[in-house]
Amino acid sequence: MVKKIWVGLLTLLAPFWAHAALPAAVDGQPLPSLAPVLEEVTPSVVNVYTRTRVRVRSPLMDDPFFRRFFNIPDVPRERVSQSLGSGVIVDAGNGYVLTNNHVIQGADDIAVTLQDGRSLDATLVGADPDTDLAVIQVPAENLTALPLADSEQLKVGDFVVAVGNPFGLGQTVTSGIVSALGRAGLRGLEFQNFIQTDASINPGNSGGALVNLRGELVGINSAIFTPSGGNVGIGFAIPSGMARYVLEQLVEHGEVRRGSLGLVVQDLTPDLALAFGLEAGQGVLVAEVMPGSAAETAGLQAGDVIASVAKRPVRSAQSFLNAEGQVPVGERVPLTFLREGGERKATLVIEPPQVLLGEDIDARLAGARFMALPARARAQGQSGVVISGLAEGSRLAYEGLREGDIINAVNRGRVDDLDDLASGVTQARGALLLQIRRNGRAYVARID
Template identity: 55%
Template sequence: MRPFPTLLTLALAAAFGGFTATAIDAHLDNRAEAASAALLPATSALPASVAGQPVASLAPMLERAMPAVVSVNTKQVVRVRNPFFDDPFFRRLFPQVPQERINESLGSGVIIDAAKGYVLTNHHVIEDADDVQVTLADGRTVKAEFLGSDRDTDIALIRIPADKLTALPLGDSDQLRVGDFVVAIGNPFGFSQTVTSGIVSAVGRSGIRGLGYQNFIQTDASINPGNSGGALVNLSGQLVGINTASFNPQGSMAGNIGLGLAIPSNLARDVVEQLITTGVVVRGTLGIETQNLSAQIARGLGLDEVRGALVTRVLAGSGAAAAGLKAGDVITAINGQRVDSAQALHNYEGLQPVGRTVELEVRRDGKPLQLEATLKEQPRAIAGDTLDPRLAGATFVDLPESARQSGLSGVQVSEVARGSRAAQSGLAGGDIVLAATSGEFVDLASWRASFSPRPPQLVLRILRGNTQGQLPMR
């Protein structure tokens, strides 16, 4: 048995979206104790002018932008598990003891369409919420309607029935450059309508363990718990990012150290368009399995650099197969973007829509080659009985991208029907299938392909909680 891989300590959504407003004093105390002069970020100076106009203050821009940023309060009813309540006698003696509790959390959101009442926020802010209330800048509180979300990019869309709203125009996040001034607006530690400023520290930030698909804007504008889902705006008052996380090795409540992350507005725009149209996000895939290069493999393939994604398998009927990609090829760039590793390629794929055509720069037998491939739809769920009768009753989905970024590969069991063949063998919802006697696989598509042909014996290696084990399927 091996423990679940340890995640890098991040000030993530659970900390942001799960921030409890009633504990402000305690959190401020924790922040103060953890802060030190060496960790405090440098203060960025404002430019003398923008577009030829002197900048005396950010106030005029913020007066227009701040009414579009809202507070998002969620409530979740959680059943309290107490073994004493299994005894009817105990329940009669203490009928007043609550068997449920309500978890409340506070985050931020941004109005992006005033006429339709669309509010953009983080998936982790509203995840599993039974009730979502939005408080506007003018003090009005309204109940929000859930429209859809995508956990792998941490984007959610809700709608509020209110008039006289102010929306933020979406800017072009692809135009951001390192050094551009930006402003973060949100509700850190429960303080509503708080503004912090800084610069863009990096763009296209990825490779952070424990997060989903990654193409983050990094900023030194102060982002703290409660800022999740809030706005990152440029000096023209355009929305260029959705604040989602900050990094602090000492934990989220230790406070901001100038390493904040925001989801680019262009990525958010693509996700929102799909959520409005279909309610779900569908991603494109090349249909390949890849691995990182070692120095020895690179030398054997005649490569000068140890970088790229080595293709180990091309799935039949995939976009990669139609493009002529072969096992042994090394992908070094996609649509002009450098590919240093298998993880980088996977991350790029996951941010592309179905039907997009991409240009691949490939090295085959040490020689450069250019191929054009069209991304096809990733399967979202697979019924077990379509793979093997021994899996009847189970439904399989891809791993959450946050788990994959933490080093796991495989598929997840989303549900198992009671009394089904899979349930009788001991398979349960939430299990992660890491390996199987059906063959090698890394995701849902290759999991399906591994059952051709079906194995005579089917044994799964699963991860349940923090424990791994072997599970024979009968």
């Protein structure tokens, strides 16, 4: 009886649904659709596949007696790790593809699949872990590039479309709006100015495109906030303005060469702003001026409030760092600051970071490159020098040190800068005891 009633209802409602179906046009005008835009965009978005060979170590297999007893040859065992992501063709003539650094990091083989089904081998041009961006290159054969928009023109509420390869399903399109701008606070990245969107972004979308309704690239999808591992409507994309600068640097140098103005700054909190007679968010407070830096030469002082860098207003320590990090080394930078209630201007030159080679100090440190700690780390109360480069097979690498480790002390002598490191090592008698900080934890390494 129930079945007959449902059949009757469906029969009665069928003409109504047929009548209520969406029309192809309203008042002679076709219904809005993203299809025309996506026809131009999707050929520029590629799927990125990587393979990484990882050596598998076993205490038994590393024992020569065990291998001889069971007649096991001394052949390294490996396992292959695979991952997937997305990328965006930004230069069809040269075959340059923008993607995320975490998509290709450590990969031995990189391949991309285009929308038309072609699979192409890719080579790494360069990567920038500080922004989580990388550039790979494929053969420039019948490619379509996506134009980069001016992300500075984005506004909250603008419609955007995300294109990528979520979960390896293949090219997928989702839509949403710009939920917020200038987001920061993600761990592990030095430069952060994220676009927040509610367009669905999932694992595999990393490196894909975020485009506006004109079909222009406004961001590179990079991360999501999720308590469960899936999309909850909070995704983050690296703005095209930052991506453009990183792209140019990686293509030209194979790395992003950044310098410094020599300023350590902090946010201008409401309490500090009140003390200085300013409004909160009006700039950033200079906490320290590095000796011998361009800022010291220009006469800046602790207590000054920086209002703009390179004609870009700065309202937080992160925005100051972003502005400083997008100016090439050697370029002159106009800077506006406030002192004693008056506005002042200065022009500074971005100076290259101080670098010290290990072999110039002690033969035991050969293969290592040391740099002064970034201003952001100093503003957070850290001290020491950072290992910015480490050759495979070097003494420090053999003892377990890694690139990115911070050296706080040598033989119990405090290390604040490169001069402290050099003097501590040269004055040492016998073994070197290096106090290391890594991921918030302290270690001691002995170097004989």
